[in-house]
Amino acid sequence: MAHATATIGADRYRTDIVAGGHALTADEPAALGGGDTGPAPFDLLLAALGACTAITLRMYAEKKGWPLASLDIDLTLSGPPEARRIARTIRPVGLDAAQAAKLADIAERTSVTLTLKSGLPIATTLI
Structure with a gap:
């Protein structure tokens, strides 16, 4: 069974993800108000x-x-x-x-x- 978690804090749209035991970061591009620190x-x-x-x-x-x-x-x-x-x-x-x-x-x-x-x-x- 696949499992993931997503947590967002004070860094606007930056979201920390753990999927299958691996850490990832998602964000929105700067044009949409994000920090572009990861894929949308x-x-x-x-x-x-x-x-x-x-x-x-x-x-x-x-x-x-x-x-x-x-x-x-x-x-x-x-x-x-x-x-x-x-x-x-x-x-x-x-x-x-x-x-x-x-x-x-x-x-x-x-x-x-x-x-x-x-x-x-x-x-x-x-x-």
Whole structure:
């Protein structure tokens, strides 16, 4: 089970996060009144999708014994709140066209991809 905590104090929007036992910092850019001391929340969302995609595709290539030298994933979130979308570009190095196409197919079924596409109920408790 995944677990994270987020704590905000007096430093305007700077938020200290602990996720999976690792410390991170989130913030807003200066243009939005933050100190730009870390990625903004939507940047972290894209990072999570990118990491899941990269790890899953690396695992798949290793399982198949494919010569994947490297993998670059570029992600962009755009659109207004009611029509947001993510564009994901995958650039594998060292694979033939059929292998690369299979990785693109697998990317559509990573756990974070499926979670984002299906939506996720959030239960909030105030204590």
